[in-house]
Amino acid sequence: MCLAVPGKIISIEEADGTFRNGRVDFAGIVKSVNLSYVPEAKIGDYVVVHVGFALSIVDEAEAHQVFDYLREMGELSELTEQAL
Amino acid sequence: MKAQTQFSPVCPVPISEYPQILLAHGGGGKLMHDLIEAMFVPTFSNSLLSERHDGAVFDVGPARMAFTTDSYVVKPLFFPGGDIGSLAVNGTVNDLAMCGARPLYLSAGFIIEEGFETEKLWEIVRSMKIAADAAEVDLVTGDTKVVDRGKGDGIFINTAGVGVIEHEMLIGPRQVRAGDAVILSGDIGRHGIAIMAAREGLEFESAIESDCAPLAELVMELINDGIEIHCMRDLTRGGLASALVEIAEASGHPIRIDETAIPVREDVRGACEILGFDPLYLANEGRFVLFVPELNVPHAMRIMTSHRFGKNASVIGHVTEGHTGVTLRSRIGATRIVDMFTGEQLPRIC
Amino acid sequence: MKYVDEYRDAAAAEFFRKAIHDTVTKPWTLMEVCGGQTHSIVKFGIDELLPKEVEMVHGPGCPVCVTPLELIDKAIEIASRPNVIFCSFGDMLRVPGSEKDLLMVKANGGDVRIVYSPLDAVKIAQQNPEREIVFFAVGFETTAPANAMAVHQAKELSVHNFSILVSHVLVPPAIEAVMSSPQCRVQGFLAAGHVCTVMGYTEYEPLAKKYNVPIVVTGFEPLDILHGIYMTVKQLEEGRAEVENQYARSVRKEGNRPAQELVSRVFRVVPRKWRGVGEIPASGLGLTYEYEEFDAELRFNVADYAADEPAECISGLVLQGIKKPHECPAFGTRCTPEHPFGATMVSNEGACAAYYRYRRHLAKTATA
Numbered sequence: 059m060c061l062a063v064p065g066k067i068i069s070i071e072e073a074d075g076t077f078r079n080g081r082v083d084f085a086g087i088v089k090s091v092n093l094s095y096v097p098e099a100k101i102g103d104y105v106v107v108h109v110g111f112a113l114s115i116v117d118e119a120e121a122h123q124v125f126d127y128l129r130e131m132g133e134l135s136e137l138t139e140q141a142l
Numbered sequence: 143m144k145a146q147t148q149f150s151p152v153c154p155v156p157i158s159e160y161p162q163i164l165l166a167h168g169g170g171g172k173l174m175h176d177l178i179e180a181m182f183v184p185t186f187s188n189s190l191l192s193e194r195h196d197g198a199v200f201d202v203g204p205a206r207m208a209f210t211t212d213s214y215v216v217k218p219l220f221f222p223g224g225d226i227g228s229l230a231v232n233g234t235v236n237d238l239a240m241c242g243a244r245p246l247y248l249s250a251g252f253i254i255e256e257g258f259e260t261e262k263l264w265e266i267v268r269s270m271k272i273a274a275d276a277a278e279v280d281l282v283t284g285d286t287k288v289v290d291r292g293k294g295d296g297i298f299i300n301t302a303g304v305g306v307i308e309h310e311m312l313i314g315p316r317q318v319r320a321g322d323a324v325i326l327s328g329d330i331g332r333h334g335i336a337i338m339a340a341r342e343g344l345e346f347e348s349a350i351e352s353d354c355a356p357l358a359e360l361v362m363e364l365i366n367d368g369i370e371i372h373c374m375r376d377l378t379r380g381g382l383a384s385a386l387v388e389i390a391e392a393s394g395h396p397i398r399i400d401e402t403a404i405p406v407r408e409d410v411r412g413a414c415e416i417l418g419f420d421p422l423y424l425a426n427e428g429r430f431v432l433f434v435p436e437l438n439v440p441h442a443m444r445i446m447t448s449h450r451f452g453k454n455a456s457v458i459g460h461v462t463e464g465h466t467g468v469t470l471r472s473r474i475g476a477t478r479i480v481d482m483f484t485g486e487q488l489p490r491i492c
Numbered sequence: 493m494k495y496v497d498e499y500r501d502a503a504a505a506e507f508f509r510k511a512i513h514d515t516v517t518k519p520w521t522l523m524e525v526c527g528g529q530t531h532s533i534v535k536f537g538i539d540e541l542l543p544k545e546v547e548m549v550h551g552p553g554c555p556v557c558v559t560p561l562e563l564i565d566k567a568i569e570i571a572s573r574p575n576v577i578f579c580s581f582g583d584m585l586r587v588p589g590s591e592k593d594l595l596m597v598k599a600n601g602g603d604v605r606i607v608y609s610p611l612d613a614v615k616i617a618q619q620n621p622e623r624e625i626v627f628f629a630v631g632f633e634t635t636a637p638a639n640a641m642a643v644h645q646a647k648e649l650s651v652h653n654f655s656i657l658v659s660h661v662l663v664p665p666a667i668e669a670v671m672s673s674p675q676c677r678v679q680g681f682l683a684a685g686h687v688c689t690v691m692g693y694t695e696y697e698p699l700a701k702k703y704n705v706p707i708v709v710t711g712f713e714p715l716d717i718l719h720g721i722y723m724t725v726k727q728l729e730e731g732r733a734e735v736e737n738q739y740a741r742s743v744r745k746e747g748n749r750p751a752q753e754l755v756s757r758v759f760r761v762v763p764r765k766w767r768g769v770g771e772i773p774a775s776g777l778g779l780t781y782e783y784e785e786f787d788a789e790l791r792f793n794v795a796d797y798a799a800d801e802p803a804e805c806i807s808g809l810v811l812q813g814i815k816k817p818h819e820c821p822a823f824g825t826r827c828t829p830e831h832p833f834g835a836t837m838v839s840n841e842g843a844c845a846a847y848y849r850y851r852r853h854l855a856k857t858a859t860a
Contacts, residue, residue, distance in 0.1 A: 059334070060528055060686035061491055061636035062742075063415045066496040068850035077645070081347075084416055085493045086409025088347040092611065095637055095751045106689060106742045109491050109581070111608025111638045111727045113751065114742045116495055124719065127690060128504050138501040162597050172830060254575070411493060417581075474505040474714045476537025481849050488582030489608060491635060492527050492556055 062108035064116050065091070067101050082107060168215075171380050171423075172482040175388070180391060193392075195314045196240040196375060197309065206307035208243035213300040219262070221340045223332070223351025226299055227269035229427060232356045235277040235304040236376040239358040240430060242313040242365060243305030245277060248268075250284040255294030266297065277356035278279050279303070307367050315392035322461040323439045324397060325432040326447060327360070328353070328454040329383050329405040334424030335413045338489075350409055355428030356472040360449045364432070369442045373433040383480050385424040385431055386468045397468045399459030399480070418490035422470075423483045433461065495741070499713030500536075506611040508718035509541045512725055514785050516791045518832035519545045520728050521677045522721060523670065523813050525578040525663060534846040536714045546725060549813030550675070552666045552766065553684050554582045557811060557835040557842045559659045560765040561799040564589035568597055570626050570792050577603045577620060580628035588839045590799045593838075597662065609670055610642035610656075617646070617654035626788045629656040635775060636660055636685040637751035640758035641788050643779070654787040659776035661764055663687050667690030671703045675814050680724040682710040682717070685739035690755075693749025696735045702770050704733045711739040726853050757781050767835055768801065768808025778840035807834030809844050824848060 065082035070093060072078060082091040082105065089110070093099055096112045105112035125138075159334040166173040183191055190198040196209030214230040231248065238245040251272070252261065274281055311317075339348040357376060364371060373384045373393070382404070390397045406414075406421045414421050428451060435444050439457060446452030468480040497759040498504075524530060530550045533539055535581035539548050552558055558674035578594070582803055585606065591780050600666030603623075607613050610627055617625035629639040641654065646654040670676055683696060688709045696707045720738040727734060737743055743816045757780065764776025779787045789795045801808075804822050809815040817823050817836070826835040829845055836842035 059420045060526065060632060060684065061416075062634065062686045063412075064410075064493075066414075076592055083412075084411030085405075087416065088805065089413040089416065090346075092609075092641065094636075094641065095748055097750065106686070109638045109688060110611055111750055112684070112742070113634070113637065114776070117741050121495060121622070123740075124715070125498060125504075130509060131507065135434075138498045138504070162596070162599055164595060166595070347758070389740060408493065415493065415496065473500050474502050474536050474538070474541070475538040478535065478537050479849070483787045488585055489606060490583045491581040491631065492531075492583050 060108055062103050062106045062113060064106050065089070067093070067099060067103050067105060070099075070101060080112075082112070155371045156467070160436055161369075165204040165239070166203075179364040187468055188249060188413055192260070193314050193316070193339065196237040196383055197241070198240050207237050208240070208241035208305045208307060209302070210237040211302040212250065213298060215295070216297050217295070218284055218337070218340045219266070219296055220409065221352055221412060222348070223338045224354040224427070225266055225269050226297065227266035228273040228354055231270050231273035231277060231279070232354050232427060234301040235279060236430070238303050238305035239361040240374045240376050241307065242309065242311060242361070242371065242374070243307045245279045245293065245303055245305040245358050247282045247344055248301050248303045250276065251283055252284070252286045252298060253298040254286065254288050255293060255296055256288055256291040263297070273356065275321045277358055279455060282344060289354045293436045311365070311371060313371050313373060314372055317432050318389065318393035318395055319372060320395060320459055320463045321436055322372055322433045323457050324386070324399065324459045324461065325429050325434065325439070326382065326404065326456050326458045327357070327432065327443060327444065327452045328428075329407045329410070330377065330429060331406055331414065331421040331424035333408040334381070334419070335410050335426045340414070345384050346413070348409065348413070349409075350413070353426055353428035355451050356398070357428065357430055359449060360446065360451050362447050363449065364442060367441070368447055369438050369445070371432060372435070376430040378427065379425050380483065381421070381423040381425060382431070383468070384482055386410050387480065387482050389431075389433070390466050390468050393461075394466055396399045396464050396466050397459060398451065398471065401473050403456050405454045405456050418492075422480065423487050426479050434462075496713065497642065499711070499717065502801045505541070505646060505714050505718055508715065508722050512722050513543045514548065515725050516543050517729060518677050519547070520725055521547045521549060521680065522680045522724055523549050523551045523678040523729060524682040524710070524717070525551040525553040525667065525737055526682075526687070526712070527557065528686070529553070529684070529710065529717060530680060530843055530846055531737055532712050532714060532717055534849075538714055538717055541607060541718070542721065546721065550810070551670065551813055552769065552811040553595055553632065554817070554836070554842055555635070555659070555661055555662065556587055556838070557807065558661055558766040558769070559584070559587065559668040559835065560767045561590060561801055562765075562797040563657070564593070565719065566794040566797050567594060568592060568670070568791065569606050569794055569797075570657065571597045571789060572600070573604045573624075573792070574626050577616060577623050578628070579605050579607045579616060579625060581630065582606045584628055584630055585834050586832075588821055588832055588838060591741075605716055610639050611645065612648050614642050614649075614651055615734070616761070617651045619650070621653060623653065626653050626792075627654070627656045628659070630659045630686050632661055632663055632684065633691045633755075634684075634689070636755045637690055637748070639739050640754045643758050643783050644754060645716040646786060647783060651786070655786045655791050656779075658778055660759065661766065662761070662775050664699060665772050665775035667699055669769060670812050671699070671705070673812060676812070678705070678813055680705055680728055681707045682720045682724065683707050683725045685709055685711040685716070685826065688739070688743045688747065690748050690751050692745050693735055693737060694745060698732050700735050706733050709735070709736045709737045709739050709743050711742065766811075768805070768811055802833050805834035807836040807842075807844065810836050816848040825838070
């Protein structure tokens with residue numbers, strides 16, 4: 059369940075505390091997303107979005123960990139290496 | 143010569159299963175397929191219909207003709223990259239092209255709802271003229287009906303088309319052979335997402351436009367340059383997957399495709415990811431698949447990639463031997479079956 | 493797509509596939525809790541890559557699948573009322589009730605609309621003040637914050653023509669129900685990564701201890717799942733039974749606090765009936781007194797519905813991982829996505845539908 063997709067915050071409108079919205083870019087598709095649950099999120103952060111709500115900020119360091127390890131082992135395909 | 147018709151007055155689709163027609167019956171997926179197979183094909187039963195191709199091909203004196211029809215009920219009527227008018231022209235032009243015919247003439251039947259804005263009708267008609275000119279066809283006959291307010295959803299358009307076949311090739315699922323390469327003319331999913339982006343409740347800012355386009359010119363280039371074409375099909379509702387599944391079934395041959403070879407634009411992918419769509423099943427209106435012998439591939443690809451509607455063409459797989467069906471090799475190297483989708487793809491949260 | 497594509501890298505997948513092979517010395521049965529993980533496994537063919545010692549059984553993590561029959565009937569009843577605009581996620585539209593589904597209600601003229609977010613339903617309510625807008629609030633803990641916010645917003649903005657039909661379920665009680673069943677063969681769990689993004693994973697520690705099972709919070713891409721399976725199998729081989737976090741790029745131990753806070757203000761824990769399983773105490777969410785006016789069951793007076801499951805449907809056993817879809821006598825013949833008996837065949841990620849779409853040939857060869 060729980061289709062949630064990472065996207066990049068490209069703008070934030072500070073309404074009052076509860077209704078904090080932003081525009082999030084998913085590979086070129088931009089959607090309005092509610093950011094109330096990620097108060098520390100800033101422009102440029104990647105957030106995991108489910109049904110129009112950001113539920114967490116992607117931890118880049120954690121995300122890279124497995125790939126740093128795989129890269130060391132020489133186990134990544136070229137395309138991914140280039141993309142990372 | 144007309145085949146014997148075995149017409150039974152008893153409804154072949156078990157009423158108990160579907161006492162009412164559902165939207166899914168027009169969705170291009172399994173339900174529609176079943177309806178056609180269970181009700182329409184056996185009732186009208188003849189050798190032309192049983193080819194199950196995009197249009198009917200037959201001889202009239204010394205000439206070989208192709209004949210096809212399609213109805214257009216798209217909502218919204220106007221979307222990025224096109225409208226119901228351009229769709230109505232290109233869709234039928236493309237069906238003729240898929241038979242290997244040079245499109246000649248179209249008819250247009252309009253069913254308009256009382257109260258529909260005349261200005262909108264004018265826009266649609268203008269759009270049809272532009273599309274017809276681009277496709278080098280003439281609209282030569284038509285019909286107009288108006289239905290009571292509330293009974294028509296704005297406007298419906300039916301177009302029928304007639305074309306001439308100026309070569310000797312037989313083109314259709316039955317010509318498909320083991321070893322044939324499957325070429326896809328470009329990236330998939332743009333039309334489906336463009337429509338979705340313009341619909342209520344699923345809006346997002348998007349630069350994605352429908353890929354609605356006339357394919358006849360490109361197809362004529364392939365034919366005139368001597369490419370041996372076994373089969374072609376334009377992708378419409380039901381997407382790439384449905385087209386391949388239908389061809390596999392009608393040809394009796396299995397088809398294997400490679401996920402990494404199927405072009406999908408990044409932003410279309412983004413939309414698919416957030417809505418939970420599989421691009422394989424998204425609607426397209428300016429894309430087709432081409433089945434050619436392996437030897438013809440380099441030549442065919444040169445022609446396609448040099449044409450503006452074939453720029454992103456890609457060899458996505460091959461026809462193989464054995465039990466029929468479509469299989470896909472996933473990005474990570476495992477295989478899965480590609481089946482018809484049940485009804486429409488719906489955005490999901492799960 | 494960043495944070496998606498790299499997790500579908502073929503070489504990296506091969507690395508973990510090999511790691512699993514090299515680690516395994518005896519047979520293990522694992523359960524992936526989340527339907528989205530099931531979908532991924534079958535779509536990418538991940539189970540094909542696993543050694544024969546590792547068996548995946550598919551868990552009850554599909555809120556669509558576990559929504560009880562009577563709730564679908566309630567939804568259908570409400571959606572059929574002339575003044576109602578019934579909004580739902582797409583997933584729910586084809587789930588069969590006792591007689592029909594929401595798509596048929598739409599075919600019959602009901603105003604049934606698909607929305608991407610519950611906030612879209614609130615907007616529709618604001619735009620249509622003379623109509624009643626009802627939102628079908630289905631989901632696990634992942635979706636609860638969104639639904640909570642929609643109700644909270646409706647209250648703050650005085651959108652009184654809005655209400656929700658609640659069908660929220662919680663994962664830990666489901667795991668407990670699976671584990672406490674005498675037929676349970678599951679030795680390790682892949683916990684649902686997005687549920688845990690909201691809830692954190694401290695509530696799995698008592699479960700891991702009580703049943704002596706490793707629980708690894710896992711993501712949804714092929715690499716996540718292979719990595720999660722590897723971590724689980726490693727624990728089993730080493731005799732450990734801990735909670736680990738594979739999906740650390742999204743999941744923090746404490747989860748999302750602001751989300752949890754609003755959820756506990758708008759919702760409270762209630763007993764819920766799970767389709768095919770029965771009632772599990774403290775396994776669902778209902779509206780709190782403060783937000784009761786937005787409860788569609790009360791507003792439309794449908795609280796007392798009851799319904800019976802079709803006898804042949806074994807979706808309950810499938811959901812608990814006790815049977816596989818193709819072991820059902822009706823699978824692929826009387827029960828297909830076009831005429832489903834139970835929700836597991838309808839839902840996009842119901843185990844039966846996933847098997848049907850991607851693995852039907854197994855059933856054929858099994859019975860050949």
